[in-house]
Amino acid sequence: MRVIGLMSGTSHDAIDAGAVDLTLEDDCLRLTPLGVISRAYDEGLRAALTAALPPASTTLADVCVLDTRIGRAFAEAATEADRELCDGRAELIASHGQTVYHWVADGQVHGTLQIGQPAWIAEATGLPVVADFRPRDVAAGGQGAPLVSLVDQLWLRGRPGTPVALNLGGIANITAPDGTAFDTGPANALIDAAVRELTPQGRTQGLAYDRDGAIAARGTVDGDLLARLLAEPYYALPAPKTTGKELFHAAYLRAALAQHRSSAPVAPEDVVATLTRLTAVTVADALRSVGATEVVASGGGIRNPTLLAMLRAELGAGVPVRGSDALGLAPAAKEAYAFAVLGFLTAHGLPGTAPASTGARHASVLGSLTPGRAGLRLPGAADGVRAPTRLVVDGH
Missing domain, CATH: 3.30.420.40 (ATPase, nucleotide binding domain)
Structure with missing residues (x-):
């Protein structure tokens, strides 16, 4: 399956779009990197995002505008990655979005918010989008981070x-x-x-x-x-x-x-x-x-x-x-590739968390799905698929 992972981290300066080809062979998940593109937020959007982040105050109107503008920026990056890296043959988008708040009190995470409305990505690409990865782990008592720990293991x-x-x-x-x-x-x-x-x-x-x-x-x-x-x-x-x-x-x-x-x-x-x-x-x-x-x-x-x-x-x-x-994983692309893997796991109905890493009560299938033009169909969904126990990068 060709998957594009979209990631913008806590530096909130750019969107990384990493494309991979993933094949599940028994207990081995084989990853072939197809490349990465990185697109900086335009100066106005980055300034607006910076101005809204804690400890600054903001309004729901500002959040709505940022959710839309960041969603459109992610959609542009996904469209370009599909065209330039996948020859227009991507099957799934996995979007981390942009973290704007992580609600932590007394060592416990009570909520987390990533914005960048996935409907814009699905509309622009026609592909199903898995987004909102972190809240499910938080709901299960976990920290919601670092989610890439399962991929790293x-x-x-x-x-x-x-x-x-x-x-x-x-x-x-x-x-x-x-x-x-x-x-x-x-x-x-x-x-x-x-x-x-x-x-x-x-x-x-x-x-x-x-x-x-x-x-x-x-x-x-x-x-x-x-x-x-x-x-x-x-x-x-x-x-x-x-x-x-x-x-x-x-x-x-x-x-x-x-x-x-x-x-x-x-x-x-x-x-x-x-x-x-x-x-x-x-x-x-x-x-x-x-x-x-x-x-x-x-x-x-x-x-x-x-x-x-x-x-x-x-x-x-x-x-x-x-x-x-x-x-085998370019440092600038590794997080985007990791979320592509998490999206792949979700598409196959497989857990994407390691409870030992996040402190959750149990492993969870992550994310929320925004359907593509073909409707509510996941390209990898199948019964009896086993969770991988190792990840192999082609050539390494």
Whole structure:
């Protein structure tokens, strides 16, 4: 089955559309990557989305407009991916949508909201769309994240030692072979906020991230500020746990800097260096907690050589950190590919969660279906299909 996975993460800067060909052979799910396209949100849409995200207030009118505009943007990306990557022969769209709120209180997730109305995707492509993946796991008592943990476990199964999948998006998350999975804290979220708000490049030139880790490389880590940031209670919570920009946002950073006691203000490049070290330390702590012997990394953060150097230094030479492309999945496409797999599982009536990863009471078939032009027909639905126990990427 040819499936297109659509994903926009916590950095909310672009839509990734990853196309795959998936074949279920007994207990083995075989994945052939067909490619990925990435389309940035237009500046007006991204600005409107940023303005509506916590801790800002918004209106239902704003949510409605964003749901429609993001749905249309996802539809354009899906249409292009079908044409350019699938020769117009895609059979299913799996859309994660754009997370705008994850309702967490006292360590429990009570609700989650992803927008990007799937009806626009179904109308534009004519294909059935599986969307709203996270709420079913939340309804079953789970964290609703990280949902890709099931795919990571299938993919890394059989590798020696303790291989751990790491995603460095706005928020960082890990998945261990035993199913332990959780958000470790910020990956790029606070770094991006510092670049936008504190650096000349961000304020005057619109730079939204630390390109190639250049700003952090020029800075010096402020030990006192780092210690203050590491005192965040989230890091001490037990797994499973999830977080997002509801906690780690620009106002959080401004408050930390305002509380920081120093003989002089911290230079912008030193703030960026300190936040980069914060990500490296908290990720390394999480990886050590699950006994990682190998790290397979994906997400935008792996394009930051300063962050990767700090992470490798924290872990030591005995724990290699390699990109997911070494195992056949392009780092920029891996999350989109993973949601394509989850959509495939839903189309076959198979669970898409690992309760050990999310803390749910049971595994669930995920998502809600928006029919395509052919009506309420799922291309993979069949009785007696067995859930896969491993994922093999062609050529690896």
